[in-house]
Amino acid sequence: MPFLILAFGGGTVGNIVGFTAGMIYRGIRYIEVPTTMTGQTDSTLSNKQAINSKTGKNHFGFYHAPIFIWVDTQYLKTEPDFSKRSGIIEGIKNGFISDATFLDYLEKVLHPDVNFTEEELYQLSFNIIISKLKILKQDPSEKHYGIILEYGHTFGHGIEWLEKGKFSHGEAVSFGMKIAAELGKELGLISEEDVNRHYYLIEDKLGFNNPFPNTITAEKLMDAMIVDNKKTGKELRFVLLDKVGQCYNPEGDFLVTVDQELVKKVVENFIYKSQISSNIN
Ligand SMILES: NC(=O)c1ccc[n+]([C@@H]2O[C@H](COP(=O)([O-])OP(=O)(O)OC[C@H]3O[C@@H](n4cnc5c(N)ncnc54)[C@H](O)[C@@H]3O)[C@@H](O)[C@H]2O)c1
Ligand SMILES: [Zn+2]
Known part of the structure; x- marks a missing residue:
């Protein structure tokens, strides 16, 4: 060729x-x-x-x-901070979905100004690459086990789409992961402490703490998700955690159908909580 x-x-x-x-x-x-x-x-x-x-x-x-x-x-030396954070968020995701010890490592090495030495940046990038390759090795198609890489992405893609370029992919996914964690708690899968770890890593350790955009309502996000590429018919399906470092897999399927009314309630509560905290700050 x-x-x-x-x-x-x-x-x-x-x-x-x-x-x-x-x-x-x-x-x-x-x-x-x-x-x-x-x-x-x-x-x-x-x-x-x-x-x-x-x-x-x-x-x-x-x-x-x-x-x-x-x-x-x-x-990466010239990459803006928000863009660097957008990549690192996927590493945090890899820890939540597949390896709790990787989250312990990230908790030690991350700091919100994302200002790393050359060696630190090299090590961090290398370790995030390995965290993803471990998952892809088991399922390069990302359709079966590898679908867990979509954690936070059903919400994230909806937010990214609605913001039309104002948010990077990673920043949208950072909100998506927090909402997915809240949904997991609402379904009784993970604890309040597990949800708080999402906020701690994303906001305090990575420095992704912009307010949720006030132009996005629960209705708009639900509509955007329904046309997202992961839909099957009219059902909304999500990757959810079973515990930190492991995804929920009822009956061999990592994509879990959740009642739309419940999803909407979780999104509404998330938006309400975000508005309160951005008013306080
Ligand atoms: N195929 C997949 O599996 C997959 C996975 C994750 C993300 N994505 C896609 O990747 C895109 C996001 O990628 P991204 O975060 O790299 O953003 P991007 O490619 O949009 O780049 C962001 C900005 O950074 C600039 N830039 C690039 N390198 C730079 C450098 N070294 N220094 C300074 N500026 C630099 C670019 O010109 C651009 O303005 C999204 O479209 C997302 O959907 C795809
Ligand atoms: Zn992604």
Whole structure:
């Protein structure tokens, strides 16, 4: 095959190039050189390539792997803090869904200004990559066990979509994880303490503590989620925790259908709580 494309940039460039490479002649070779935390530790490891449609995220896509990925954490030196946080949040997610000891590690090394030495940044990126690869090794399709990587993403994609670029993917997922934790508590799966650990890691340790956007209502978020790509018919399905470091898997399925009224109630309470805390601050 005479063509070879280079994807040099963040996760957005990686997905657009991966999608384009997969479509040309039913798939040509491409190389990824990710330059953001999200690109280096998360998006390039999935071979999922997707673009949005007019009505929602990732509506067109397929699997297409690069011939190799070249990661150099030197690129992260110029990455803005909010963008770095957006990548690290997926590492926090990996701990919650698959490895409680990884959360202990993150609690030690993270600090809200995300100002790391070169060595610290290298180690952190490397460890987040490993945390995701351990999951992908078991299910590279991300459809069965690997679907746990979608923790917080059903809510997150809805928020990301509604904010139309005002929030990064990672920041939207950070809210999504907090709401998923609240939903897990409401269903009696995890404790208040487990939920508080989400807030502690995301807000106090990572510094992702912007207020929830006041333009998003529970109704809007519910509507956005219903057109999200994970829906089956009209049901809303979520990845939920069984405990810290493990996902809930009733009857062999990590995607759990939850009554829409209950989801809406949890979202309403979350928005109410966020409004109160942003008024206090
Ligand atoms: N396919 C997947 O499995 C998967 C997983 C996670 C995220 N994603 C996708 O990735 C995208 C988010 O990726 P992202 O967080 O890298 O954002 P991004 O690609 O949108 O980049 C964010 C910004 O950072 C700039 N930038 C890139 N590298 C830089 C550097 N080294 N220094 C300074 N600025 C730099 C970019 O120009 C851009 O303005 C979303 O579209 C998301 O849906 C896909
Ligand atoms: Zn993600």
